[in-house]
Amino acid sequence: MTTVPTSVTVSPGLPALVRQVxxxxxxIGLLGGAGYLLxxxxxxxxxxxxxxxxxxxxLDLVVGYCGIATxxxxxxxxxxxxxxxxxxxxxxxxxxxxxxxxxxAGAVVGLLSGVIVSRFRGxxxxxxxxxxxxxxxxxxxxxSSLTGGSDGLAGISPGRIxxxxxxxxxxxxxxxxxxxxxxxxxxxxARLAASPFGLICRGxxxxxxxxxxxxxxxxxxxxxxxxxSGAVAGIGGALTAINTGxxxxxxxxxxxxxxxxxxxxxxxxxxxxxxxxxxxxxQLFEHLVSAANPFHWMTLVGLLxxxxxxxAPSGLGPAVTSAWRRARGGGA
Amino acid sequence: MxxxxxxxxxxxxxxxxxxxxxxxxxxxxxxxxxxxxxxNGAGKTTLVNVITGDLSQSEGQITFxxxxxxxxxxxxxxxxxxxxxxxxTRLFTGLTVAENVALAVMQRQGLTWRMFAGATFTPAVREExxxxxxLLGIGTLAARPVxxxxxxxxxxxxxxxxxxxxxxxxILDEPAAGVPHDEAPKILEAIDRLPGEIxxxxxEHDMDLVFKxxxxxxxxxxxxxxxxxxxxxxTRDENVRRAYLGSYADGRRRA
Amino acid sequence: MNAALSIGLxxxxxxMVLFTISIGLxxxxxxxxxxxLAHGAFAMIGGYFASYALKQLxxxxxxxxxxxxxxxxxxxxxxxxxxxxxxxxxxxxxxQLLLTIGVTFVIIGxxxxxxxxxxxxxxxxxxxxxxxxxxxxxxxxHRLFVVACGLTTALxxxxxIDRTNFGVRLRAAVDNGDMAEALGIRTQVIYSxxxxxxxxxGALGGVVGAKLLPIEPFxxxxxxxxxxxxxxxxxxxxxxxxxxxxxxxxxxxxxGKYLAPxxxxxxxxxxxxxxxxxxxxxxxxxxx
Numbered sequence: 001m002t003t004v005p006t007s008v009t010v011s012p013g014l015p016a017l018v019r020q021v022x023x024x025x026x027x028i029g030l031l032g033g034a035g036y037l038l039x040x041x042x043x044x045x046x047x048x049x050x051x052x053x054x055x056x057x058x059l060d061l062v063v064g065y066c067g068i069a070t071x072x073x074x075x076x077x078x079x080x081x082x083x084x085x086x087x088x089x090x091x092x093x094x095x096x097x098x099x100x101x102x103x104x105a106g107a108v109v110g111l112l113s114g115v116i117v118s119r120f121r122g123x124x125x126x127x128x129x130x131x132x133x134x135x136x137x138x139x140x141x142x143x144s145s146l147t148g149g150s151d152g153l154a155g156i157s158p159g160r161i162x163x164x165x166x167x168x169x170x171x172x173x174x175x176x177x178x179x180x181x182x183x184x185x186x187x188x189x190a191r192l193a194a195s196p197f198g199l200i201c202r203g204x205x206x207x208x209x210x211x212x213x214x215x216x217x218x219x220x221x222x223x224x225x226x227x228x229s230g231a232v233a234g235i236g237g238a239l240t241a242i243n244t245g246x247x248x249x250x251x252x253x254x255x256x257x258x259x260x261x262x263x264x265x266x267x268x269x270x271x272x273x274x275x276x277x278x279x280x281x282x283q284l285f286e287h288l289v290s291a292a293n294p295f296h297w298m299t300l301v302g303l304l305x306x307x308x309x310x311x312a313p314s315g316l317g318p319a320v321t322s323a324w325r326r327a328r329g330g331g332a
Numbered sequence: 333m334x335x336x337x338x339x340x341x342x343x344x345x346x347x348x349x350x351x352x353x354x355x356x357x358x359x360x361x362x363x364x365x366x367x368x369x370x371x372n373g374a375g376k377t378t379l380v381n382v383i384t385g386d387l388s389q390s391e392g393q394i395t396f397x398x399x400x401x402x403x404x405x406x407x408x409x410x411x412x413x414x415x416x417x418x419x420x421t422r423l424f425t426g427l428t429v430a431e432n433v434a435l436a437v438m439q440r441q442g443l444t445w446r447m448f449a450g451a452t453f454t455p456a457v458r459e460e461x462x463x464x465x466x467l468l469g470i471g472t473l474a475a476r477p478v479x480x481x482x483x484x485x486x487x488x489x490x491x492x493x494x495x496x497x498x499x500x501x502x503i504l505d506e507p508a509a510g511v512p513h514d515e516a517p518k519i520l521e522a523i524d525r526l527p528g529e530i531x532x533x534x535x536e537h538d539m540d541l542v543f544k545x546x547x548x549x550x551x552x553x554x555x556x557x558x559x560x561x562x563x564x565x566x567t568r569d570e571n572v573r574r575a576y577l578g579s580y581a582d583g584r585r586r587a
Numbered sequence: 588m589n590a591a592l593s594i595g596l597x598x599x600x601x602x603m604v605l606f607t608i609s610i611g612l613x614x615x616x617x618x619x620x621x622x623x624l625a626h627g628a629f630a631m632i633g634g635y636f637a638s639y640a641l642k643q644l645x646x647x648x649x650x651x652x653x654x655x656x657x658x659x660x661x662x663x664x665x666x667x668x669x670x671x672x673x674x675x676x677x678x679x680x681x682x683q684l685l686l687t688i689g690v691t692f693v694i695i696g697x698x699x700x701x702x703x704x705x706x707x708x709x710x711x712x713x714x715x716x717x718x719x720x721x722x723x724x725x726x727x728x729h730r731l732f733v734v735a736c737g738l739t740t741a742l743x744x745x746x747x748i749d750r751t752n753f754g755v756r757l758r759a760a761v762d763n764g765d766m767a768e769a770l771g772i773r774t775q776v777i778y779s780x781x782x783x784x785x786x787x788x789g790a791l792g793g794v795v796g797a798k799l800l801p802i803e804p805f806x807x808x809x810x811x812x813x814x815x816x817x818x819x820x821x822x823x824x825x826x827x828x829x830x831x832x833x834x835x836x837x838x839x840x841x842x843g844k845y846l847a848p849x850x851x852x853x854x855x856x857x858x859x860x861x862x863x864x865x866x867x868x869x870x871x872x873x874x875x
Contacts, residue, residue, distance in 0.1 A: 063681065067681075069680045069681045069684055071684075116860060116864060119864065119867075120867045121680070122622075122680055123616060123622055123815070123818065123819055123823065124819060124863050124867040124868075125680070126622060126680065126684065126815070127815050127816055127819040127859070127863055128860060128863055128864065130812050130815065131812075131816070131856045131859045131860045131863070132856075132860065134812060134852060134856045135852075135853060135856040135857060135860065138850065138852045138853040138856065139853055142849060142850050142853060188448075191448050191449075192447055192448065194449075195446055195447050195448060195449045196435075196438045196443045196444045196445075196446045196449060197444060197445060197446055197447040198447075199427070199431060199434070199435055199438075199444070200435060200438075200439065200444040202424070202426060202427060203424045203427065203435050205426070206423075206424040206425050206426045206427065207422055207423070207424055207425070209422065210422045210423065210424060211424075212405075212406045212407045212410070213384075213406060213407075213410060213415075213416070213422070214410060214435060214436045214439045214440075214493065214497060215407045215408075215410035215411040215439050215440065215497065216407055216439050216444060217405075217407045218407075221444075221445075224445075228447075254808075254812075258688065261684075261685075262685075265681075265685055269681075270426075295695070295696045295699040295700060295704075295804070296696060296700075297696075298692045298693075298695055298696040298699075299692065299693050299695075299696025299697060299700075300696075301689075301692050302688075302689045302690065302691065302692025302693035302694075302695075302696060303689070303693055304689070305685050305686065305688060305689030305692065306670065306686060306689040306690065306693070308685065309682055309685050309686040309689065310670075310673070310686075313682065
């Protein structure tokens, strides 16, 4: 009888509790601390960075874990931002309630998108995903009573967290709040990724027919994952409404969707850590470079995409880890 | 007399004007070891695709375990116990060997909707995939990614996945095809060790394998079933000889 | 009645521009199975070439078109050699998406750097400006020219694919690339030629359609969605499909702008979702 290893992930050793709970909390805490030290006067930039990171994580669920190519994911993010904004303006300002509302709205849009986008593969899938994004964009423009149209929604002022912590002008409360939300969401997603559901989705991504040939109904599972992805994007959207106080049409734009995809691919789709670091690194560079000249930034991003496809198709994350392993192993 | 698990009744399949399968009828019972052979182009793979649900039949009825499966989707048929392996191996290439089998085990047990279980492998699941991998002699490869496997090992994994689904009927589509000579015996051993109660239908061209494995042989030629009987009788049957030699003679004439 | 005629004429000319540009994309999708999101960028480059030739070099309109088509093809060839060849028929959708978006971003950035962010006009020759008397109605001559271009393109392509040796090889390579190779058809040459034709047609469309689709750096992305929709609705690789889809979408767009302008493109995209969902291989396409 062969001894069966207790863990068959490629990097065995760390028990699940550490990998899925302690490690994310520690890493995100450290990153948060570093951020606070590096950008003490620009916490607004950091809180926005966290919101977008949540969008990228949600995109990873459908792109990296399910193999769906989409350029319309911002719809899930932006709609939730608008909904959370409206709920707040209507008088319900509890930040946790707004997060829940955002998650719910995102999940609904996610499920609807999932029904449409995951039905096919290839060109139809891409076109449908773009069409949904554009549709939501056009609708957001039209329903200006709810969205403020091209001016956007403004004056969103959240209440106190737990009735105690108010959002200060410097953004400190917002920053800590956002970090905590990111950590919690990451832990939940880490658990999801390691679950049987996460595994079957990866199987579906690898070989759709094989998954059906082991008896798994594919379409319902993709829709479910889209719903979860929507909830995560929704939390990100609500967070942006809470922290910045405004929601604009850019939150449902094609640019937002494309940008999120680039960040995801940079870090490596299919790995939550890849999504996290891709989002952080990209946004840091964007913050530093793009202020100089947005068009030069676009050229750089284009070159980066080409370079990734040619030289590091699984993203920088796996490229770095395999280079590291080779350096350590020394040819073993 | 053991009960019939799979029954084909006058099953036909056409593509446009071309009839690829004509009025094929046979049944498989518990414990059967049946080989499906025939010259190239006889329609064997199409027939298997119709049975598993990849294609729908143009006419006729397929009954599995007493149930008419005509309307059942591929996943539904698999869940009912009708499992196949592929001529060209299909595996979950981004996962490890153990994960491939574990997925099949968990899917069978209805566990793949569990979203927050945290750990993929409960001890029971772990024990089961370990047992199956051992049965096929690839237990030591459990943690390896599929991409690192030799072709013969991939075929064994394909077989392991099939077993993990607790099939009632297992259809093997040319299990030894493309396997290097030194690895072929392992596949034979694995097939020998398949559980006695399941019915196994094997498509094969390798006659050695057929004679070692099959108790009954079905011969398909030009889409029709031209012989059904003992393995010992198949080479003596006139229709079979004509079908095989005829196609060979045709080839000779054209050359 | 007058309104309907206006919408109709707008739709046809817009549709013909869409067709001329998108047919190249459709053929690339059908043959090489590549979703080329940089196709709009090539159309844009054609426009820039023509604008430069007309305004800076003072060349005539026909020569400018030739310069645009040949110039764009010349620029695209190194890209085909170095990049596109790696993603024909086999790369994942995501990889194709990322590579071609990357190319698009670079082209947009360079276009802005070289030409600036304002739109570049492509002045029409006197023979094509001004109204044309159709008898029952006056119509801008330019619109008729665009329609003529589209129809000529369709006819020329049909003859090429259906009636020439190249077309036979092309269809063989589409149906079964491996078999075609085995028969001695050099599929890579076919791919490269097809790529050049696709890009050239895109450039042509970019030039003749510049009045409707102004040439500025974001052109590359702004209209790309529409081109994708034409290919999707018409079915990849089908000339008749692309033609019908272009006219249909031209009609939907013009009607939408006239009847419900505040809704923007909402109804347009709603129609797109419905059509693609019901006909994933296009109204006239074949299943892949």
